[in-house]
Amino acid sequence: MPTWKWKIKGIVDDITECGCCGRRGLKRTVAMMPLDADGNEDGTAEDVVYYGTSCAATALSWTQGKVTNTARAAQAERDQRDAYARRMLSIYAPVEFAPVRDKARVYYGRNQHQRDTGVKATEEVAKLLAQARATLADTTTGPARPARIEDFRRYVVIFTSDDRISLVRRVPEEEAEGQEQAAAAQRRADEIRGRLLVVAALDAESARDVAYSDDLTREWNAKVWQAARA
Ligand SMILES: [Zn+2]
Known part of the structure; x- marks a missing residue:
């Protein structure tokens, strides 16, 4: 039997049934990702479970207060990552198919310290956009967010x-x-x-x-x- 360990990913308002005991009508649930034996996240959004705070507390051997605080902090972090993703998309998505010259001017204009360091603007822009899209497509704590x-x-x-x-x-x-x-x-x-x-x-x-x-x-x-x- 594997010992399940969990990482709290956030707090969810629109799932109101505990995935552990089946209790319904909860105000919110805590999104938890299973961890492997080495403490790495072991799965994708589909493997995340949603527990009421009391079942989450039992699963983690924590107090409910610690569960709630950790879930709120995790959610705030996610919201920040979302906001950053929206900023990156708003800046760079319009130059995604622009000529390389323009893309480079836009990128180095914002990242002057990377000019002449061998960092390629086209690759960096592609990477930033891919990360931002993945962030907003992540459904762990709610539906995918607009990104186009x-x-x-x-x-x-x-x-x-x-x-x-x-x-x-x-x-x-x-x-x-x-x-x-x-x-x-x-x-x-x-x-x-x-x-x-x-x-x-x-x-x-x-x-x-x-x-x-x-x-x-x-x-x-x-x-x-x-x-x-x-
Ligand atoms: Zn429960």
Whole structure:
């Protein structure tokens, strides 16, 4: 008989039945991945079990408090990895099929210390995108998250006169509403003698990153978003 050891992967709201004792109607469950004898994760998202905190505590010989805290911390870490993945996709997915020259300029522009070190921009961009997509496709603690350029949304970003971001707002899908918002944003930018940009990204946080990036990154961002919508 193998001794099962577990690693807590996160906390899940939408699975409310304990995979151990079958108790239903739980507020949330704890996602746990089996570990092999050496303590390595032994499986994929399909092997993850969802236990109520009391059964998870028994399985791990921990207190329920420790289970809950660990699960919350694990979930926060996952959320951070998701946010990072969305940023990487928002920056680099638009240059994925750009000419190598442009891809290299975008990549080294953000990673100046890697210029002339033999690190190849094309390979790094491919790696970053693959990792980001895998992160958002991971279903351990919930359904897969949007990751395609078609999932990008437009954001209006207002900069102050000293080039700090003062406001980020999602542009409404509906055209009339969008125009109204654009006019209001322009007024606001004029008032503070700032400027505004419209960028496409997977979330508001990523939109800030795209807005702060160089002209070439933003050119590709606009071009590819338009093409995806055409
Ligand atoms: Zn249970």
